[in-house]
Amino acid sequence: MQFNITPLSDSIVQSIKHKIDSKTKPLGALGMLETIALKVARIQETDSPSLKNPTLVVFAGDHGIAKEGQVNPYPQSVTAQMVYNFLEGGAAINSFCKQNSIDLKIVDAGVNHNFKNAPGLIDAKIEYGTRNYQQGPAMQLDQGYAAIAKGATIVSTIYKTGCNCIGFGEMGIGNTSSAALLMAAFTGIPIKDCVGAGTGLSSSGIAQKKEILARVFKGCTATSPIEKLAYFGGFEIAMMTGAFLRAAELKMTVLVDGFIASSALLVAHALHKNVLDYCIFMHNSGEQGHHKILEYFRQNAILDLGMRLGEGTGAAVAFPILQSAIGFLNDMASFETAQIDNPM
Numbered sequence: 198m199q200f201n202i203t204p205l206s207d208s209i210v211q212s213i214k215h216k217i218d219s220k221t222k223p224l225g226a227l228g229m230l231e232t233i234a235l236k237v238a239r240i241q242e243t244d245s246p247s248l249k250n251p252t253l254v255v256f257a258g259d260h261g262i263a264k265e266g267q268v269n270p271y272p273q274s275v276t277a278q279m280v281y282n283f284l285e286g287g288a289a290i291n292s293f294c295k296q297n298s299i300d301l302k303i304v305d306a307g308v309n310h311n312f313k314n315a316p317g318l319i320d321a322k323i324e325y326g327t328r329n330y331q332q333g334p335a336m337q338l339d340q341g342y343a344a345i346a347k348g349a350t351i352v353s354t355i356y357k358t359g360c361n362c363i364g365f366g367e368m369g370i371g372n373t374s375s376a377a378l379l380m381a382a383f384t385g386i387p388i389k390d391c392v393g394a395g396t397g398l399s400s401s402g403i404a405q406k407k408e409i410l411a412r413v414f415k416g417c418t419a420t421s422p423i424e425k426l427a428y429f430g431g432f433e434i435a436m437m438t439g440a441f442l443r444a445a446e447l448k449m450t451v452l453v454d455g456f457i458a459s460s461a462l463l464v465a466h467a468l469h470k471n472v473l474d475y476c477i478f479m480h481n482s483g484e485q486g487h488h489k490i491l492e493y494f495r496q497n498a499i500l501d502l503g504m505r506l507g508e509g510t511g512a513a514v515a516f517p518i519l520q521s522a523i524g525f526l527n528d529m530a531s532f533e534t535a536q537i538d539n540p541m
């Protein structure tokens with residue numbers, strides 16, 4: 198599958214920087230808001246960017262290993278139950294999207310439950326959950342490709358509604374384990390440093406999770422990015438990978454959530470480096486491996502609130518900051534128009 202992601206052009210950098218520096222404030226005084234404004238302006242190739250129909254897509258999928266309960270404190274059944282909660286408006290992500298007027302879409306990427314065409318649910322089911330990677334690859338390679346393609350198609354459909362700003366979240370009990378394995382596979386950081394508490398393991402629970410995942414990691418012979426993705430899985434992670442790639446190809450502003458979303462981005466980045474040009478890192482998750490992924494990408498996140506939930510909640514909560522960055526660029530007066538002395 199080919200994605201044609203063009204790197205950001207430098208052509209308007211000087212004019213945008215000039216516009217930012219002409220605003221009625223000391224040079225650089227809006228800090229990271231200035232960096233974000235410049236990035237979105239470059240993505241949209243205009244000095245007056247806008248955020249149109251912001252949308253957050255939650256991909257849900259189940260994990261074979263989660264049935265055993267060795268790496269996850271909550272049972273696998275919670276994934277499907279949370280999907281119903283999303284559809285009924287009762288989850289954290291519903292609250293934050295409602296607060297910030299973000300359109301929310303829920304996708305069944307591979308939950309171990311038959312939703313029987315539940316109203317509002319996008320059916321992209323690859324399979325009723327992945328296999329347990331303790332016994333071999335979580336999914337077949339063709340399932341990995343199919344998930345990437347479906348993620349891309351879902352983004353294309355949303356883009357056609359006029360959306361130019363999209364974030365991705367996930368739901369999948371056990372997926373901090375897949376994310377840790379993918380992190381180790383794509384960054385080279387030792388697996389023990391990638392594993393964290395997930396939804397709240399005790400220190401002995403974390404030690405067991407590390408031991409189990411270290412064994413899985415050692416037993417994996419995958420070499421290509423797609424093989425690694427298929428081995429460690431997550432249909433929701435694979436679909437998010439395709440979603441990141443298509444969103445960047447379509448020059449959308451891409452909102453990156455926490456640890457799981459960033460693990461999908463590691464896969465996308467291994468397939469196409471330029472994807473990072475379109476990404477804004479919305480928060481630093483409390484899951485311990487996340488800040489190391491941010492370091493690997495050499496990126497700073499907007500918020501650091503100790504949130505460790507997933508679902509896209511970090512992206513949705515930080516969204517008003519992104520709006521502030523676009524807002525000042527479009528709305529503030531310049532020294533010249535406001536007739537304010539500017540010695541700089």
Ligand SMILES: Cc1cc2ncn([C@H]3O[C@H](COP(=O)(O)O)[C@@H](O)[C@H]3O)c2cc1C
Pocket residue numbers: 268269270271275279367368369370371372373374394395396397506507508
């Ligand atoms: C009620 C509930 C709601 C959630 N929403 C997101 N997650 C988050 O926790 C899960 C990953 O953590 P682990 O690997 O420890 O299972 C994912 O579903 C993730 O989205 C939730 C988890 C629970 C229990």
Ligand SMILES: O=C(O)c1cccnc1
Pocket residue numbers: 373395396454455456457458482483484487504505506507508
């Ligand atoms: O940061 C995340 O994405 C995260 C952290 C813990 C549990 N679920 C998701």
